[in-house]
Amino acid sequence: MSDGAAAESSTSVRAVFFGSGAFADPxxxxxxxxxxxxxxxxVSAPDRAVGRKAILTPTPVxxxxxxxxxxxxxxxxxxxxxxxxxxxxxxxxxxxxxxYGQLIPRVLLDLPRRGFLNLxxxxxxRWRGAAPIPATILAGDTESAVTLIVLSEEMDAGPIVAxxxxxxxxxxxxxxxxxxxxxxxxxxxxxxxPEWLAGHLEPRPQPSDGVTxxxxxxxxxxxxxxLADAAQLERQVRAYQPWPGSFMETSEGRLIVWKARVAPxxxxxxxxxxxxxxxxxxxxxxxxxRLVLDEVQLAGGRQMAPAxxxxxxxxxxxxxxxx
Numbered sequence: 001m002s003d004g005a006a007a008e009s010s011t012s013v014r015a016v017f018f019g020s021g022a023f024a025d026p027x028x029x030x031x032x033x034x035x036x037x038x039x040x041x042x043v044s045a046p047d048r049a050v051g052r053k054a055i056l057t058p059t060p061v062x063x064x065x066x067x068x069x070x071x072x073x074x075x076x077x078x079x080x081x082x083x084x085x086x087x088x089x090x091x092x093x094x095x096x097x098x099x100y101g102q103l104i105p106r107v108l109l110d111l112p113r114r115g116f117l118n119l120x121x122x123x124x125x126r127w128r129g130a131a132p133i134p135a136t137i138l139a140g141d142t143e144s145a146v147t148l149i150v151l152s153e154e155m156d157a158g159p160i161v162a163x164x165x166x167x168x169x170x171x172x173x174x175x176x177x178x179x180x181x182x183x184x185x186x187x188x189x190x191x192x193x194p195e196w197l198a199g200h201l202e203p204r205p206q207p208s209d210g211v212t213x214x215x216x217x218x219x220x221x222x223x224x225x226x227l228a229d230a231a232q233l234e235r236q237v238r239a240y241q242p243w244p245g246s247f248m249e250t251s252e253g254r255l256i257v258w259k260a261r262v263a264p265x266x267x268x269x270x271x272x273x274x275x276x277x278x279x280x281x282x283x284x285x286x287x288x289x290r291l292v293l294d295e296v297q298l299a300g301g302r303q304m305a306p307a308x309x310x311x312x313x314x315x316x317x318x319x320x321x322x323x
Contacts, residue, residue, distance in 0.1 A: 012038040013114060013197060016092040018078075019061040020045040021099035023182045027119055028064055030186030031096055034193055040090045041071040043078065045101055061099075079105040087111065094197070097151060098185065106153060114197060117161065118151040119189065121181040125206045128156035129214035133174050133181065137239035138232075144168050144177075146185040148192055150203050159203030162192035173238040219244045226272040226321060230262045230289035237291075247299075248284065249322035250274070252313045258303055259295035266290065274319050282306035282316065 015037050017028050031037060042065035050057040058066070065072045075083035084107055094114040097104070109116050122132035123145035136144050144166045152158035164184045168177060195201045222244035224233055237246045237260045247256045269275060269285035277283055283290040297303045298313070310316060 012036055013093045014038055014040050014091060015094045015096060016041050016043060016087065016090060016112075017061075018043045018095065018097035018100040018104075020059040020101050022060045023121060023178050023185070024098040024100070024119075025060040025064050026182045026186040027096070027098045027189060028061055028068075030189045031193075032068060034190060036197070037094070037193070039070055040092060041073050041087075043073045043075070043087070043100070046074040046076055078102050078108065084108060096189070096193075103153075103155070104151060109151060109153065116151045117193075117196070118149050118156070118158065119185045120147050120149060120156050121166075121178065121185065123147065123163070123165075124149065124156060124160060125208075125211040127212055127214055130216040131214040133178050134217060134239040135212070135214045136168060137172060137174060137177060138235050140231075140235055142168050144181070146181055146188055148185075148188055149206075157206060159205050161196060161201050161203050162188060164188040171238070173241045175241050217244050222246050224248045224257065224284070224291070224321070226284060227287045230284075230286045230291045233284075233286060233291045234260050234262050250316060250319045252298060252316055252319070254299040255316075255321075256297040256299065257291075257293055257295070258297060259293075261292045261294060263290040263292045272321050274316050274321065276310075276317050280307040280310070282310060284321065 013036055015031065017031055017039060019028055028042065032039060042061060044059045044062040044065065047056045047058045047062065049055065062072055062074060073086060077083065087108060088111060092112045095112045095116045097117070098119040120132065122136060123143070124147040127135045146164045146166060148161040149156070149158040150161060164187065166181055166184050192201060217240070222240050224236065224246050237257050240246050241258070245256050247254050263283060265285065266275070269290065271285050271287050273285050275283050275285055277292060281292060283292045293306050295303055296306050296309055298309065
């Protein structure tokens, strides 16, 4: 080994990255870019069968790790003794986690001497838990953030290391906001991690005021409740993409709404019924205003403009929708 290589080996920080979802993908790339950090392994969820043909598909992070030639661990349960032993054998100095999907046991939290850090896409303590990005949009928040914290056993409650503010745009969907949050998180990690490793950042406790929690989304959360106001339903359409989607039941089958906007109520509107727009489009009358449907899909069909759908399904006009 050359003197330069020996020096690099002696000063490198041995890191492990935990991540599964799309939010974590750019963060892994950001970690790879940080000088003095050597990634010993990536931990991600196991490949799973996807689609009608049950094609075995890796998580976005697992796919990226393979592309980068990084060692990959995919335990079904990270708290199992064999998974803990495999990670302990790596002797990591540092662990970074983002969008992993499993709770981390205390034995692993205590493993890295330089800390176990977590990147979370909200302005903590607001929107802790499993679905912070949909919750941000659904609530109509105009400002959010990405927060770097020290991971603790209580979900997303650890001390704050650094924060990157993030504006929420009026037309943001969960997909677009997640993409921008992921890019912001990668930049935050590149900026803050060298300072953290140098001992220049002091974690501060999260405030006790303003704590809000989110839970994992369920399919039924996507049902559009026509008794709600149109502005709330429009936010729901953007918040619940791609999962669980937003939908209503009609006489023609389940109607999925991919894009919508708000319009004033019109004479003769009855909450829960579909009505035509002057331009030939389709709208749902709600408890307050109209939800104009700009892009829809009948279950089993393709996405299209409502005017195109109505040419084949004219009985949708005036149809009642179920709650």
